Amino acid sequence: MSDRERQVVVVGGGPAARSAVAAYRDAGGRGPVTILAAEPELPYERPPLTKEFLRGELPRAELLLAPAGWYREHEVEVVTAAEVAELDPERGRAIAADGREWSFDRCLLATGARPLVPDLPGTDLPGVQTIRMIPDSERLAKLAGSRVLVVGSGFIGCEAAASLAMRGAEVAIASLEPSPQVERLGEEVSAILAGWLRAHGIELLGGAELEAIEGGDGPAGLRARFADGREQRAEAVLLALGVARNDALAAAAGIETDAGVPVDASMVSSDPRLLAAGDVALAENPSAGRRLKVEHWGEALNQGEVAGRTLAGEEASWSAAPGFWSTIGERRLKYAGWGDGWDEVRVDWREDGAFAAWYGRDGELVGVLAHERDEDYESGRERIEERAPWS
Numbered sequence: 001m002s003d004r005e006r007q008v009v010v011v012g013g014g015p016a017a018r019s020a021v022a023a024y025r026d027a028g029g030r031g032p033v034t035i036l037a038a039e040p041e042l043p044y045e046r047p048p049l050t051k052e053f054l055r056g057e058l059p060r061a062e063l064l065l066a067p068a069g070w071y072r073e074h075e076v077e078v079v080t081a082a083e084v085a086e087l088d089p090e091r092g093r094a095i096a097a098d099g100r101e102w103s104f105d106r107c108l109l110a111t112g113a114r115p116l117v118p119d120l121p122g123t124d125l126p127g128v129q130t131i132r133m134i135p136d137s138e139r140l141a142k143l144a145g146s147r148v149l150v151v152g153s154g155f156i157g158c159e160a161a162a163s164l165a166m167r168g169a170e171v172a173i174a175s176l177e178p179s180p181q182v183e184r185l186g187e188e189v190s191a192i193l194a195g196w197l198r199a200h201g202i203e204l205l206g207g208a209e210l211e212a213i214e215g216g217d218g219p220a221g222l223r224a225r226f227a228d229g230r231e232q233r234a235e236a237v238l239l240a241l242g243v244a245r246n247d248a249l250a251a252a253a254g255i256e257t258d259a260g261v262p263v264d265a266s267m268v269s270s271d272p273r274l275l276a277a278g279d280v281a282l283a284e285n286p287s288a289g290r291r292l293k294v295e296h297w298g299e300a301l302n303q304g305e306v307a308g309r310t311l312a313g314e315e316a317s318w319s320a321a322p323g324f325w326s327t328i329g330e331r332r333l334k335y336a337g338w339g340d341g342w343d344e345v346r347v348d349w350r351e352d353g354a355f356a357a358w359y360g361r362d363g364e365l366v367g368v369l370a371h372e373r374d375e376d377y378e379s380g381r382e383r384i385e386e387r388a389p390w391s
C-alpha cells in the first residue's frame with residue numbers, strides 16, 4: 001500500500017488536526033481520514049476565547065475553523081464527543097472509553113494541552129475556573145460587573161483580565177512574578193504591559209504566591225490567600241497558570257514522552273506509525289538546531305501541515321521560527337523566537353508608543369516582540385531563522 005492510501009486517524013480536534021487533514025488531502029492523500037475529537041464542537045479557534053469572543057464581539061458560529069461542509073467535501077469524517085482512551089499501535093486501533101474502536105495505519109496525536117491546576121486547597125470550589133474551551137469563556141463572560149481575580153500574568157491571564165475589565169468587571173491579577181512576564185520579556189516590556197493593564201483599571205498583585213482559595217461569606221464569595229498573608233476577595237477566580245501537554249495516550253502506547261511527545265522535524269514520534277503535532281508535540285526545529293516547546297496557534301497550524309504532508313508521503317519539515325500574537329485589550333503584540341531564554345534585550349521606541357524589543361543569547365538574535373512594528377516582526381523572524389548575530 002502506498003503512503004497516499006493509508007488509513008489515517010487523527011486524535012484531537014484542534015487547529016493541528018484540521019491543518020493536518022487539509023494538508024494531507026492537498027498533498028494527494030487518498031486514504032480514509034477520521035478525526036476523533038473529545039469536544040462536542042468541530043475544530044474551532046481558541047485565541048478569541050480571551051479576546052473578541054469573551055468581550056461579546058464575535059458570535060459563536062464564527063469560531064469554527066471550517067464549516068461541516070468542508071469536512072464532507074474533503075472526505076474527512078469528524079467524530080465529535082469521542083475521547084480516545086487507548087491507542088494500540090500494534091493492532092492499529094484507537095479505542096474510546098465506551099468501547100468504540102477505529103482502525104488506522106498511521107495515527108496523528110493532536111491532543112493539545114490542558115490548563116494546569118495547582119494542587120492547593122480550594123481550587124475545586126465553584127467559581128474557580130480555567131480557560132481552554134468555549135464553555136469556559138462563556139462562563140467568564142457572565143462575570144461582567146463582578147469582582148474577578150486572575151491568578152497568573154502570562155498572556156492568557158493578561159488577555160482575559162483586560163477583556164473582563166472592558167466588560168465592566170472589577171479585575172485584579174495576582175502572580176508570583178513581581179511584574180507581568182518580567183522573566184520572559186524583561187523589565188522594560190513588563191513595565192509596558194503593567195501600564196496597559198493598569199490603564200484598564202486592573203489591580204496588579206506582584207510577588208503573590210497563592211496558598212489557598214476559601215469559600216467566602218460576603219457577596220464576594222471567594223477569598224484567595226497568599227503566602228505573605230495578603231488576601232483577595234472575588235466572586236470568581238480564573239487560574240491562568242500555564243498548560244500541561246496531553247501526552248498520556250502516547251505514554252500508555254509505549255512511545256517516548258517527556259512532558260510532551262518528542263518528534264522529529266517531520267512530526268514522527270519514536271514509533272513511525274504515530275505522529276504528533278501542535279501543543280502536545282516537542283518538535284525538532286532544524287533552524288534552531290534543537291527541540292522546541294511551543295504553545296502557539298500558528299505553530300499548531302504549521303506543524304499540522306507538516307504532519308499532513310508527511311502522512312501523504314511527502315518530505316516535509318518544520319523549520320520556521322515560532323511566532324504568536326497576543327491582544328491585551330486593544331493593543332496587539334507579535335512575538336517570534338525560539339522562546340527558550342535570552343541573556344540580553346534592547347527596546348527600540350517610536351514616539352507614538354510603538355516599539356520592538358530584541359532578545360539575544362550567546363551573541364545570537366533569538367527573539368523579537370513588536371507592538372505596531374510589523375516590519376520589525378517580519379524581518380526579525382527571518383533573521384532569527386537565519387541565526388543572525390546579535391548586534
Ligand SMILES: Cc1cc2nc3c(=O)[nH]c(=O)nc-3n(C[C@H](O)[C@H](O)[C@H](O)COP(=O)(O)OP(=O)(O)OC[C@H]3O[C@@H](n4cnc5c(N)ncnc54)[C@H](O)[C@@H]3O)c2cc1C
Nearest residue numbers: 012013014015016038047084112278279295296297300324
Ligand atoms: C484562551 C486561549 C487563548 C489563546 N490565544 C492565543 C493567541 O493569541 N496566540 C497564539 O499563538 N496562541 C494562542 N493560544 C494557544 C493556541 O490556542 C494553542 O497553541 C492551540 O490551540 C494548540 O492547538 P492544538 O491543535 O495543538 O491543540 P488544542 O487546540 O488544545 O486541541 C486539542 C484538542 O484535542 C482534544 N483531545 C485531547 N485529548 C483527546 C483524546 N484523548 N481524544 C480525543 N480528543 C482529545 C481536546 O479536547 C482539544 O479539543 C490560546 C489558547 C487559549 C486556550
